[in-house]
Amino acid sequence: MTLNSEYAIEVHNLTKRYKGLSAVDNISFTVKRGEVFALLGPNGAGKTTTVEIIDTIRKPTSGKVTLLGMDVTRKKYNIIPRIGVLPQGFSSFDRITVKETLQYYSRLFCCRKTDIDGLIAIVNLKDKVKVQYKNLSGGLKQRLGIAVALVNDPEIVFLDEPTTGLDPRARRAVWDVLLGLKKKGKTLFLTTHYMEEAELLADTVAIVKRGKITAMGSPGELIESNADYLVVMLKSVDENVFDMVRKMGFAPVYDSHGDIRVRLDRTDDVRRLLNAIEAGGASFTGLDVRKPNLEEVFLKLTDETLVEGSAGIKEAQ
Amino acid sequence: MNLHIMNGAIIRANIIWANIIVSIKSFYREKTVVFFRLAFPVILILVFGTIFMERDNEIFELSIQDLNRTPSSEKLVEAIRLSKRFKMTPVPPAADAKQYAKANKRNLIVIIPKDFEMSLMQKMGSNDFDTAVSLTQLYDPGSFGVTTKIGVLDMVLAGINQEMSGKPPLIVPEPVSVLKKKYRFIEFFVPGVIAMAVMTASLFGAVNVNAELLQKGVIRKLCTTPITRMDWILSNVFYQFILAVLSTAVMLLVSYIVFNVNLEINAWLVVFVALDVFSFVGLGMILTRVAKEAESASAAADALMFPMMFLSGTFFPVEMMPEFLQKFARVLPLYYVNEGLRAAMVAADHMAALKCALFIGAFAAVVFVLGTMITTLGGETA
Known part of the structure; x- marks a missing residue:
């Protein structure tokens, strides 16, 4: 003992x-x-x-x-x-x-x-x-x-x-x-x-x-050990932005407020994404670029959908 | 070592006491449960007691149509009245007796014929034993109880015949009861209701409370406390015993006040109530474990309880049943509680009570041990 x-x-x-x-x-x-x-x-x-x-x-x-x-x-x-x-x-x-x-x-x-x-x-x-x-x-x-x-x-x-x-x-x-x-x-x-x-x-x-x-x-x-990507949040976006981002090969998702969340693997991708939106004549009123939070790490590690409303995110495709 | 054992016993007693307090508080705060637990057996005693008290001193309604209307026929009517077994209703001589019976819902009309007095005189003056004065009994064979009424009337008429013959009877029956005192049916019935009420409450108390607590997850929480399976079962047994004593006291009190019953109250009553509780709480614990879901445990308890209620001699003597059912009754635990309580409270036969106590005691021990072995606290064996 x-x-x-x-x-x-x-x-x-x-x-x-x-x-x-x-x-x-x-x-x-x-x-x-x-x-x-x-x-x-x-x-x-x-x-x-x-x-x-x-x-x-x-x-x-x-x-x-x-x-x-x-x-x-x-x-x-x-x-x-x-x-x-x-x-x-x-x-x-x-x-x-x-x-x-x-x-x-x-x-x-x-x-x-x-x-x-x-x-x-x-x-x-x-x-x-x-x-x-x-x-x-x-x-x-x-x-x-x-x-x-x-x-x-x-x-x-x-x-x-x-x-x-x-x-x-x-x-x-x-x-x-x-x-x-x-x-x-x-x-x-x-x-x-x-x-x-x-x-x-x-x-x-x-x-x-x-x-x-x-x-x-x-x-x-x-978070640190699994934060090998960035999360970009685009707020109050035009309707055609979602398709535009998807056509660039990314996987955007709408959150519960109607904002678009995009996971990007490289820093360069942020500039590329913003340039494409500007070139396409679309607009957005807010931008947030951050490391993933615990929930996103969890989703990455488990490939699972969390309970609805756990931290404001409904989808985890 | 002794101190250690004593400490252990005090801890166990504390835990059991804590459970009993919670159970009693839960009980008296649920008013409908209190009502049904205490009132149901009392209602049974009142209903059946009233029915059987009436039967013990029953006075029958008897309609008489006197077509003779002579001093002799009037004497006969008076003699029947003096037997005090009938409440007499005269039927008008001009009425059609059959029509009258149908219209007034009479199941028996005695018709004294027109030539009654003359036939009676002739019979008394002759030595012809083959002739007799006939008295018509018009009855409804579809009526419940009419045969009993005819039987009582025949007995009364036999007495009148005997008296009129002027000779003392050759054979006189002298009924001697096997019991020390004379008892009425209610005094046989009350011990049966006590046995049944304690069984029902113990079985359903154990099944319903445990299945509900198991389903709600309370028992899962209890599993993370120092309580053991033995503590839990003993808590259930003692709690049910307290309620059984209370319920039995109420039943006896009502029986004494309303029916003035004459029953022996002795230590056997406590012994049989305790064994009744032990047996059926143990059985309830087993059912809860086997059935798991509250509904199926309750259904299983129903399936056990109903045959026991009707076949163990609670409401009517086992001897009234066919022989194979009598044999079946003798393997039912409630039969021994019924017989034991009656032996103790009605016949004051201590040997018979002891025999029944040994049977039900053995059953209680087996069921209790089995219940303790298979009862679980929490998801798996505790």
Whole structure:
């Protein structure tokens, strides 16, 4: 046992198969104590299976997962008091109030010293303490789920898609809570398919595709190492510009505001593109030339379409 | 070592207690569930109790058409009235009895013939045993219960005949009950309803609550807490036991107040209620695991519960059924709860109660162990 290991989580050659299909395919990574680690991937990539093996809900087909120096398959009941989990689609007892829910989970962990009011304050549910679970909105339910995951003052907190299905305001409220936990130095392990979320919260991002990790590093590192092209945004363009750009051999796409986005592999291409538009007598009111963001890196690495509205881009052809 | 075991037991007790508190709060905040859980068996007792109380002291309506209208015929009418088994309605002598029966929905009219007094005098003055004074009984064979009414009338007439003969009866039946006291049907019925109500609530309580929590993902969350499968099942059992005790107390209270039942209340009642809960919560856990979906688990519980309700002797004695169904009834766990509760509460037969307790106890143990083995918390075995 490596109880004093610098790693909170160590995953070695983890594989999970269901009826011959690999949901998780021989992945390995480590998470340092105090680090915020995000598994980023499209639906069905194997994020939830991975996190559920690490947080002891499921058993692996092969490989080894060590949490705080303990093997998850052998020391489940030693690990559980030291971790907090917000499972995907968290739900609780309908007729039980916010405060009673926290008291209940605190009793399950036999925590006499749980600061219930403090937890309620962290997730900003002070005015909802007497509201029954079934009467909470989706965002409030998620915030309660996070508070529940903290009742035993865990060393590692697992959050499986903590903001899926929430409106932007509720999502930001959850992010504030998670940023607060990050500040406190908790080790956070989250899965998400929101780029903005990963970029804002994570120290390390692992991109998962079909059960395999295709890239891993800090958001900055991932962008830097994969930014071998430029993105040109043309705003308020004439109608014929789209065809004009396509005829030049590029692959333009409209974004949700009607602007055109073009991926260019060389700097020279920018000048060539602008000259062609000018020569064709077309016009545009705005121009933005930039390196790709995490979402575009993700799309490049996974060849997948993200969830609609994740960062304002709808298409990823 | 002992301290370690004691600490472990305290932790387990804390976890179970936390679950019981949440379950009870969820229960009393759902008013419709409270109503149906407590009121349904009480309604059954009130409805069936009223029906069977009437039957125990039933007074039949009897229409009599006196075509003779002599002191003898009037004496006969008076003798029937004095039996206190009939509420008499006179039919006008001029009326056509058949028409009258149809028009007034009478299922039995006794017609005293015109020559009744004369025939009676002749019969009393002669030694001819073959002749008798006839009394017409006009009845509707399609009417439910008319045969019982005719049977009671025959008994009353037999008594009148016996008295008129002036000789004491040669054979007198002396009914002796196998029970220490005289009991009414309601006193046989109430233990059956207790057994059935506890079974239904335990089975459906376990199936519905667990399937719902499983489907909603609450159990997945519980899997990441220190709760074990054993804690979870025991929490379910104790919670259902508390509700079963409450529901049984309400049923007995209503039975005492409304029907003034005379039942033995002893430790066996608690034993059988507990075994009933253990058996059917365990069975519910197994169904939840096997069926997975809430709807199919509920359907499977229905499929088990209905034959048990009707074939285990809850509503009518098993002896009324064909022999092969009686054999089938004896493999049903509810049969032993019914028989055990009746042995304890009606007959005060402790040996019979013990025998039934051993049967249902064995079943409860098997189902509980099996339930503990196959119940899961979360996506896979916990």
